[in-house]
Amino acid sequence: xxxxxxxxxxxxxxxxxxxxxxxxxxxxxxxxxxxxxxxxxxxxxxxxxxxxxxxxxxxxxxxxxxxxxxxxxxxxxxxxxxxxxxxxxxxxxxxxxxxxxxxxxxxxxxxxxxxxxxxxxxxxxxxxxxxxxxxxxxxxxxxxxxxxxxxxxxxxxxxxxxxxxxxxxxxxxxxxxxxxxxxxxxxxxxxxxxxxxxxxxxxxxxxxxxxxxxxxxxxxxxxxxxxxxxxxxxxxxxxxxxxxxxxxxxxxxxxxxxxxxxxxxxxxxxxxxxxxxxxxxxxxxxxxxxxxxxxxxxxxxxxxxxxxxxxxxxxxxxxxxxxxxxxxxxxxxxxxxxxxxxxxxxxxxxxxxxxxxxxxxxxxxxxxxxxxxxxxxxxxxxxxxxxxxxxxxxxxxxxxxxxxxxxx
Amino acid sequence: xxxxxxxxxxxxxxxxxxxxxxxxxxxxxxxxxxxxxxxxxxxxxxxxxxxxxxxxxxxxxxxxxxxxxxxxxxxxxxxxxxxxxxxxxxxxxxxxxxxxxxxxxxxxxxxxxxxxxxxxxxxxxxxxxxxxxxxxxxxxxxxxxxxxxxxxxxxxxxxxxxxxxxxxxxxxxxxxxxxxxxxxxxxxxxxxxxxxxxxxxxxxxxxxxxxxxxxxxxxxxxxxxxxxxxxxxxxxxxxxxxxxxxxxxxxxxxxxxxxxxxxxxxxxxxxxxxxxxxxxxxxxxxxxxxxxxxxxxxxxxxxxxxxxxxxxxxxxxxxxxxxxxxxxxxxxxxxxxxxxxxxxxxxxxxxxxxxxxxxxxxxxxxxxxxxxxxxxxxxxxxxxxxxxxxxxxxxxxxxxxxxxxxxxxxxxxxxxxxxxxxxxxxxxxxxxxxxxxxxxx
Numbered sequence: 001x002x003x004x005x006x007x008x009x010x011x012x013x014x015x016x017x018x019x020x021x022x023x024x025x026x027x028x029x030x031x032x033x034x035x036x037x038x039x040x041x042x043x044x045x046x047x048x049x050x051x052x053x054x055x056x057x058x059x060x061x062x063x064x065x066x067x068x069x070x071x072x073x074x075x076x077x078x079x080x081x082x083x084x085x086x087x088x089x090x091x092x093x094x095x096x097x098x099x100x101x102x103x104x105x106x107x108x109x110x111x112x113x114x115x116x117x118x119x120x121x122x123x124x125x126x127x128x129x130x131x132x133x134x135x136x137x138x139x140x141x142x143x144x145x146x147x148x149x150x151x152x153x154x155x156x157x158x159x160x161x162x163x164x165x166x167x168x169x170x171x172x173x174x175x176x177x178x179x180x181x182x183x184x185x186x187x188x189x190x191x192x193x194x195x196x197x198x199x200x201x202x203x204x205x206x207x208x209x210x211x212x213x214x215x216x217x218x219x220x221x222x223x224x225x226x227x228x229x230x231x232x233x234x235x236x237x238x239x240x241x242x243x244x245x246x247x248x249x250x251x252x253x254x255x256x257x258x259x260x261x262x263x264x265x266x267x268x269x270x271x272x273x274x275x276x277x278x279x280x281x282x283x284x285x286x287x288x289x290x291x292x293x294x295x296x297x298x299x300x301x302x303x304x305x306x307x308x309x310x311x312x313x314x315x316x317x318x319x320x321x322x323x324x325x326x327x328x329x330x331x332x333x334x335x336x337x338x339x340x341x342x343x344x345x346x347x348x349x350x351x352x353x354x355x356x357x358x359x360x361x362x363x364x365x366x367x368x369x370x371x372x373x374x375x376x377x378x379x380x381x382x383x384x385x386x387x388x389x390x391x392x393x394x395x396x397x398x399x400x401x402x403x404x405x406x407x408x
Numbered sequence: 409x410x411x412x413x414x415x416x417x418x419x420x421x422x423x424x425x426x427x428x429x430x431x432x433x434x435x436x437x438x439x440x441x442x443x444x445x446x447x448x449x450x451x452x453x454x455x456x457x458x459x460x461x462x463x464x465x466x467x468x469x470x471x472x473x474x475x476x477x478x479x480x481x482x483x484x485x486x487x488x489x490x491x492x493x494x495x496x497x498x499x500x501x502x503x504x505x506x507x508x509x510x511x512x513x514x515x516x517x518x519x520x521x522x523x524x525x526x527x528x529x530x531x532x533x534x535x536x537x538x539x540x541x542x543x544x545x546x547x548x549x550x551x552x553x554x555x556x557x558x559x560x561x562x563x564x565x566x567x568x569x570x571x572x573x574x575x576x577x578x579x580x581x582x583x584x585x586x587x588x589x590x591x592x593x594x595x596x597x598x599x600x601x602x603x604x605x606x607x608x609x610x611x612x613x614x615x616x617x618x619x620x621x622x623x624x625x626x627x628x629x630x631x632x633x634x635x636x637x638x639x640x641x642x643x644x645x646x647x648x649x650x651x652x653x654x655x656x657x658x659x660x661x662x663x664x665x666x667x668x669x670x671x672x673x674x675x676x677x678x679x680x681x682x683x684x685x686x687x688x689x690x691x692x693x694x695x696x697x698x699x700x701x702x703x704x705x706x707x708x709x710x711x712x713x714x715x716x717x718x719x720x721x722x723x724x725x726x727x728x729x730x731x732x733x734x735x736x737x738x739x740x741x742x743x744x745x746x747x748x749x750x751x752x753x754x755x756x757x758x759x760x761x762x763x764x765x766x767x768x769x770x771x772x773x774x775x776x777x778x779x780x781x782x783x784x785x786x787x788x789x790x791x792x793x794x795x796x797x798x799x800x801x802x803x804x805x806x807x808x809x810x811x812x813x814x815x816x817x818x819x820x821x822x823x824x825x826x827x828x829x830x831x832x833x834x835x836x837x838x839x840x841x842x843x844x845x846x847x848x849x
Binding site (some may be wrong): 309 | 518726
């Protein structure tokens, strides 16, 4: 350690060279910390289960041509047909599925709605579903019961939501009723005219259609069936391994059963997931690429500069060796020098990392960077620097004392 | 002389091949990364109506809940759509040169040509003023008149792709198209209109393709439709379509074009007067805070450019800076290592200016090589983005294409950057005095 002071003084004679490395290290630290933070945040989101049986489920849509299209008859006929196919575990008409980025939402409350908005209701997604909703989505019922056919009501513009029962997710149930069971409780925000509906069942998990939404597991299934219009969407769950085959079969049979409509948009839930998180995956890949390139460039730059400095100081090194310095002393000189520069870079980098993070927070609602990112990032950058200087330092240690006696 | 400097530069660069490769690679990577993200950023930040930015306007009024704003974190972030009653009141006032209310939906299309299977098409219900207001180019025919709007005329404007799908290459004006079980007369075919961003309706993403078919706004109301993009309510609208139209739910876009930019204050005063009047009726419980956007301030306020793209741009800019610092450091080390050579050349008569030219040439050669490889990296980076985001769905994938402007900008930035990086080391090299160097030798 007693060597540090002279090394520092020597460094200060090459201020520009040091400043370049310090700045490079600082920016590298800031970019690496913030990138890793974003990458982990995305990885967590992408890895979250939707609650559905994703591998064995698909969607298919139907749209009638005419204004007087018999939607109610069509849905009844279609569901009967789909459910009669061997290999179908469950099928329901619905409005949306998790991760699809399109759907309905409402505020649910244990008290009548506050029209001023002072009391904040729990923002929940609304999924339509019938007596087979739990089977079709592939959800796990943890409490209460599924819907019966008598729960299912028709939805029209004129009628509004007349359903009397709902099924909620465990996360929403806990938020509404922190103590005790939610089953049997009445809530506001779904039924017409500030009326109540009764929670009849609780499912373990079901995400909202919007993966980035706050409280992403606040979802409600309402026993509703389309009562007007011309479009309907069916969600169908099959026995394992039968999805692709049944997708084709269902499409063909629906087309044959009713020529007054268009059968379209058949998609597996795996496709829905892939598309939902495509942007997040892309972001992760891009940030990893930038980060790796940055580390390589910074590392290579340190190797290059250190090599030059060794070359320029060959005579000085030789003199030190001739005066009795051991190889180890020479090596440790260059490593200490490197450590000092990286250390200064880290100090500046910490300031920049937080500055960048605060800027991201103010402009893009980013989260605060957890404190432990900095020591981890700093250790990584420090290790990179020591690794980069290893080669040049070793070469410096090989310089023969005899060099001192030669003229350059 | 310059030829000689190039020869010297090539010799010097070859002598430290690994170092040269490192510098060129650093510039190429830095340029490639930042140009890739800048290309996407630039494409996303486009304003399709930049030439009419001061006259085409989008008002925003705050009809949200008394105690809870549209965006609780930002009181100036207002509902981004209109209620039916407000949009209708603005439209009916006819205070501007052009005005149009619009909302998207889908309708079935039953082609007369039996070879084309029926399909669902995206439809924009809008007023006829939209066509001249947005400078929409027509291949055949044109839009419809206010009289046709008022008379609920069954008329349709088709996108060029839709026209070609339904009628082939022929002019379909006067033919009918069957939409949602009803016949419409085709009055116009657009000539490739697909603005990016999709500025007039951004409530469900700013980069979807323009609608396939355009129908009079009133027919959408007659069909009792709401928006297929976004419908937002802060209180229960009640049952039935009449209640929906009378509610405080927002779902409509409203655009207008002023006669001239100087009419802006007058129109803003009209909006303020309207909202103040409505307040007396018990609506608009929040403080008076009306906004009167241009297309550009609207796109800015709606954050059409995605947060990820901006973050990527910042990260790659930081990366470029590191690459340049790196190059400065390496050039500096390299030039200083040749101090004795420089001293010798100065001693035998080379002027500072000549040394400067020689070493800047060397930096420039690194820059040109970096620029060329950087272009390849940019093209590769954009291809990577298209692969990652998908060309069909994602805006980034769709917009990740290199155009001539960006090729030129990339090349210029790379060369400028490496010359800038070379300036300081070159200046230092010039500062070497012949005497000290010769002495130490």
